Amino acid sequence: MRILVAALMITGLAGCAKRPVPPDWQLDARNALEAAVGAYLEGNDRIADVEMARARRALGATARPDLLARAELVRCAAQVASLVLAPCAAFDALAVDAAPAERAYAAYLRGAPADPALLPAQHRGVGTGQRLTASEDPLARLIAAGVLLQRQSLSDAELTAAVDTSSAQGWRRPLLAWLGEQQRRARAAGDDAEAQRVQRRIDLVR
Template sequence: MKILFSSLSLLLATVLTGCSSTPAPPAWQSSASSSLQSFSSAYLSGNTRVADLEFARARTELAATGRADLVAQAELIRCAARVASLEIGPCTGFQAIADDVGPAERTYAAYIAGRWQDVDPALLPAHHRAVVNGPGAGKTILGDIEDPFSRLVAAGALLQYGRLTPADMEIATETASSQGWRRPLLAWLGVQAQRAQQAGALDAYARIQRRIELVSGKPK
């Protein structure tokens, strides 16, 4: 089973495929996986209606197991997608069941929210652990993250923590562009446009605005 996200969703995929030997796994496993993949594709492309429907299906399947850890991981996948798209806000779906999950899930939730004072790096996936631990001094580590989605999540976490560099911003923007992910691309282009305007870089601002118009299909 292949899931788009290689960070937290890899944990979910491991659980879902853990009983892949005979007899055949229950139908909820493949159904939840398929719905999460459909959710991710729809959300990142900007199709909110389809994304909401697919996530609701996945959550219903997972909730039927009575396992808070599975539901929590799905909720964190949804919140991570929002962070990657700079839709910053509380992860309410996860918060509702946070008392019933382990420290790894709570650590990941704190990480993507930029609350790194509450983060134990040892509990994070390796690529996110490296983001928390270094390199600082205006350098970037985003380019070393192989998975595009994880790269965008890390960029969103860095922005909230206040450690995002101009190079990070460029990496995030071009990552969304290369994947054809309209929602995060528009968000990161918006940040770039704001920074260019504040710096008085009018030519750069105009160029970015033209790119935003091209992606959105809405001339300003």
Template sequence: MNAHALSQKAVEAYLSGNTRVEALEWDRARAEVARTGRPDLLARLELLRCAAQVASLDAQPCERFEALRVDAAPAERAYADYLAGRVQPAQIPLLPEAQRKVAAAGDAATLAGTDDPLSRLVAAGVLFQAGRINPPVIAQAVETASAEGWRRPLLAWLTLQVQRAEASGDAGAAATLRRRIAVVEQGAPSR
């Protein structure tokens, strides 16, 4: 229970952009899980961290999970593959329900039906990694991160919107989005 509470604090700190608190809480959560001697639980914890990164368009390999993959349950291995944008159809039934729907359908309507904000952002991040992103998904991700006050994913998704606006030659939209980014950056937490 301690590890769960600590991991939730770590995810919240990560999404809020508070790197100092995030690092402290992840270290504490890992220490709590390590006390169990169960690599499968540690693998699950590392997947949570990777999911938060995917939600924030931070496309790094999930190396800490990969080091534990051999001890992870099939559902965790499927989720890791999903986060990397390479889930196989046979793995979809092993995914959490919210992610299962998006993995099967992969569209904005399915994403909108995802109730949990973090699950919605993770699904949008996976669609981005898989090259199946579209403007409605990006807009949903921006609004989800904004509604939750999650600075890190909000900046990432807004930056993607700026890039898309610039690529389409819409200077007005790009300027509006840059002003929104500036507002978010003004509220940056102290490190």
């Protein structure tokens, strides 16, 4: 997760990152954003909201809406990883001031076509039509799976990979979401035994 957040944040703060000692607001924003995403994936909404508010305050000190837009995309990416596929309203409110890379990433998160060259490196493969790979960052893998699901092109093997990734990380929220999708497919296929097996896993997480 740290890799993904750093990739999304540091590239937007490149001018500041060249300084020997990063300014306090940059460190505060990065730490708060990582904590917010971690708490969200663990299913702790209270802490996630508190940390996201702290990240927004830190970024607000710069009066740069493009940085705040980038942070909102990080939060929305965690939602896509958890199959919360609602519009990214917080980003949409800032989109007019967002850079082309942010707008491309927002389109990607919606499952819409996006210029792969503008996407974060760990998403360019899916952006060019490739499949999931085991070498991707865990959170990036779940986000990509969410994108593929929206495109109605997620295979059963990739769904299993999303479940396994969530399980290995101990991320309750996406794990429940992906198990739910796995159970839905089992029921649609008339595989009651598989649906019941998945339900037993769901019961353990709740």
